[in-house]
Amino acid sequence: MAKKQEQQQQQPKDHLAMSRTPEANENNDDWREKPPYRTTEKNDHFDKIWTAKCSCERVKYWLSRERPLASKYCHCRDCQSLHGAPFQWAAVFHKEDLHFEKGAEGLAFYNTADKQTHHKLPCKVSCAYCHTPIMDEGRNMVLMFPGIIKVDNPDHKKFFEPQCHIFYKQRIVDISDGKPKWTGLDEDSDLMEDVEPEDIEAVVGRDKVDG
Numbered sequence: 001m002a003k004k005q006e007q008q009q010q011q012p013k014d015h016l017a018m019s020r021t022p023e024a025n026e027n028n029d030d031w032r033e034k035p036p037y038r039t040t041e042k043n044d045h046f047d048k049i050w051t052a053k054c055s056c057e058r059v060k061y062w063l064s065r066e067r068p069l070a071s072k073y074c075h076c077r078d079c080q081s082l083h084g085a086p087f088q089w090a091a092v093f094h095k096e097d098l099h100f101e102k103g104a105e106g107l108a109f110y111n112t113a114d115k116q117t118h119h120k121l122p123c124k125v126s127c128a129y130c131h132t133p134i135m136d137e138g139r140n141m142v143l144m145f146p147g148i149i150k151v152d153n154p155d156h157k158k159f160f161e162p163q164c165h166i167f168y169k170q171r172i173v174d175i176s177d178g179k180p181k182w183t184g185l186d187e188d189s190d191l192m193e194d195v196e197p198e199d200i201e202a203v204v205g206r207d208k209v210d211g
């Protein structure tokens with residue numbers, strides 16, 4: 001077990017040693033000691049408001065912030081394929097708002113830009129064992145996937161309700177919820193017109209008759 005952990009810790013170093021550049025000296029193992037991966041001993045004043053676990057329960061984390069900074073649905077192709085779902089639901093938090101029970105242990109990392117399984121930001125983070133998606137880690141923020149956050153009170157579920165849809169141009173389903181729909185990243189792209197519920201029903205109804 002100890003040997004396995006050692007290997008996991010050395011692996012990112014080897015990858016990065018090949019692509020090291022002068023401006024990329026942040027690319028070492030320091031990230032393991034910083035939020036959100038610092039371990040309990042170094043983080044004992046953390047206020048645990050929300051709890052989340054992956055499917056196999058090997059990965060457990062807490063959030064210290066009641067409401068995310070923002071919440072959105074992403075319809076981009078990457079999210080569709082990586083989540084095996086029509087779109088992704090993500091809630092934005094500061095890295096300091098998040099704390100993993102075992103730090104970076106038991107987590108798998110994937111960088112979509114170079115298609116490598118190392119901790120190079122921005123990257124996708126999942127459980128290394130059951131592969132439950134945990135979050136997208138950016139340079140300053142994390143996008144948590146609220147589906148695994150334990151929220152029992154219906155009033156509290158509203159805290160995580162998305163404000164908008166992003167990359168809606170790449171959608172495979174129409175969502176007629178009246179929320180703003182951006183073609184790409186929000187505020188950095190164009191707003192699209194919402195689809196009227198009658199239009200969706202009309203399409204579905206016609207398909208049913210024809211099929």
Ligand SMILES: [Zn+2]
Pocket residue numbers: 054055056057058059127128129130131132
């Ligand atoms: Zn798991």
Ligand SMILES: [Zn+2]
Pocket residue numbers: 074075076077078079080088167
């Ligand atoms: Zn996306």
